[in-house]
C-alpha cells in the first residue's frame with residue numbers, strides 16, 4: 001500500500017522516519033508494533049543499513065554490556081541516561097535475539113554477531129522491517145520538511161508525503177563515504193533547532209613526527225595523554241597503532257574528540273610501559289650493560305623490535321654503540337622515551353575517517369524521556385544527529401538502538 005499523499009488519510013497514524021540507518025530501523029520496528037500505525041521509512045541511499053554493514057571492520061561491534069551514561073559525551077552528559085535505562089544493553093541483546101540474531105560477548109564487554117559479520121545485523125533488521133504496516137522508501141532523499149496541519153510534509157525533489165509524527169534519524173557527518181551528511185542537522189535546523197559545533201571523534205590523529213612512518217603497522221599497549229600548551233586534556237590506556245600519518249587504535253580513538261580543538265601546541269605523550277616505573281625500567285636496562293649486545297637491542301624483549309629501535313634512535317644513541325658503553329644519562333634518556341614519548345600532533349583526520357560526530361542537535365531542545373522536540377510537538381530525533389557521542393567499543397550503536405527505540409515507541413503512541 002502507498003501512502004503517497006500530501007494530506008492525512010483515514011484513522012491510522014502515519015509515522016515518517018528520515019534515515020534507514022541503525023537508529024531509524026530500530027525506531028521503525030518499534031513504532032510498527034502498534035498495528036494501527038503506518039510507518040514510512042525514507043532512506044536516500046539504495047538500501048538501508050549501508051553504514052551499519054561497514055561497522056567494526058565488517059564485524060559490527062553492536063553493543064557493549066558496560067554501556068551506561070558515563071560512556072557518552074555532549075553538552076548534557078546525562079541526556080543519554082533515560083534512553084539507556086529504558087533500553088539497556090542486556091535488553092537490547094534480548095531484542096536482537098527475538099529478531100533472530102545470535103551474539104557473542106567478549107570479556108571486554110564488546111558484543112558482536114556470532115557470525116562475525118555485520119551483514120547479519122543488517123539482515124535481521126531488514127527482515128523485521130518486512131511488515132504490512134512498514135513502507136520502505138529507499139532512494140528517497142528528504143530535502144525539505146514542512147509543518148503542515150497537525151503533522152508534517154516530507155519532500156524530495158518530486159513529491160510530498162504527509163505524516164502525523166516524524167522521527168529524524170538521519171545520522172551525523174562522520175563516515176561521509178558511507179552516508180554521513182549534514183542533512184539531518186539542516187532539516188532539524190529548518191524546524192527551529194540549533195546545532196552545536198561538529199567535530200570528528202573516534203578518529204586517527206595526524207603527526208609530523210619523523211618516527212611515525214617507520215613504525216607504520218606497529219601496535220603497542222600504552223597510556224596516551226593529550227597535552228595542550230602543557231596541560232593534560234585527556235588520558236586513556238589501551239592499544240595504539242602507528243599509521244602512515246600518525247597515531248591510531250582504540251586508545252587514540254578514545255581521546256581524539258578532545259584533540260586540537262583550539263590554537264596552540266598539541267601533543268600526545270605515550271607511556272609504553274604504564275605498569276612499570278621509570279626506575280624499574282632503568283634497573284633492567286642497567287643490567288644489560290653486562291651483555292655484549294649493541295644499542296639497537298637495548299629494548300629487545302620489552303617492546304616491539306621496531307618501536308624499541310626508533311626510541312633508542314630518538315634518544316640520540318647510535319645503534320652500533322655497545323650497551324656496555326652507554327652512560328647513565330643515555331640510559332635515563334631511553335627510559336624517558338619509553339615512559340613519555342612526546343609526539344607532536346597537528347589535527348585529527350577528517351569526518352571521512354571518523355567513526356562518529358562529536359556535537360549535534362542541542363539536546364536541551366528535546367525531552368530525554370521521550371526524545372520529542374520541546375519546540376515542535378510530534379517531532380522526534382534519535383541516533384547520531386543529536387549531540388551525543390559514545391566511547392569506542394559498541395557505545396555508539398548502543399545509543400542508536402536505545403534512542404531509536406525510545407523515539408519509535410513514543411512517536412508510535414497515539
Ligand SMILES: Cc1cc2nc3c(=O)[nH]c(=O)nc-3n(C[C@H](O)[C@H](O)[C@H](O)COP(=O)(O)OP(=O)(O)OC[C@H]3O[C@@H](n4cnc5c(N)ncnc54)[C@H](O)[C@@H]3O)c2cc1C
Nearest residue numbers: 019021022023044055056061142171175383384394396397
Ligand atoms: C567506519 C565506521 C565504523 C563504525 N563502527 C562502529 C562499531 O563497530 N560500533 C559502534 O558502536 N559504532 C560504530 N560506528 C558508529 C555507528 O555506525 C554510528 O554511530 C551509527 O550508525 C549511527 O546511527 P544513526 O542511525 O544515527 O545514523 P546512520 O547509521 O548513519 O544512519 C543514517 C541514515 O540516514 C540516511 N539519510 C541521511 N540523510 C537523509 C535524507 N536527507 N533523506 C533520507 N535518508 C537520509 C543515511 O543515508 C543513513 O542511512 C562506526 C562508524 C563508522 C563510520
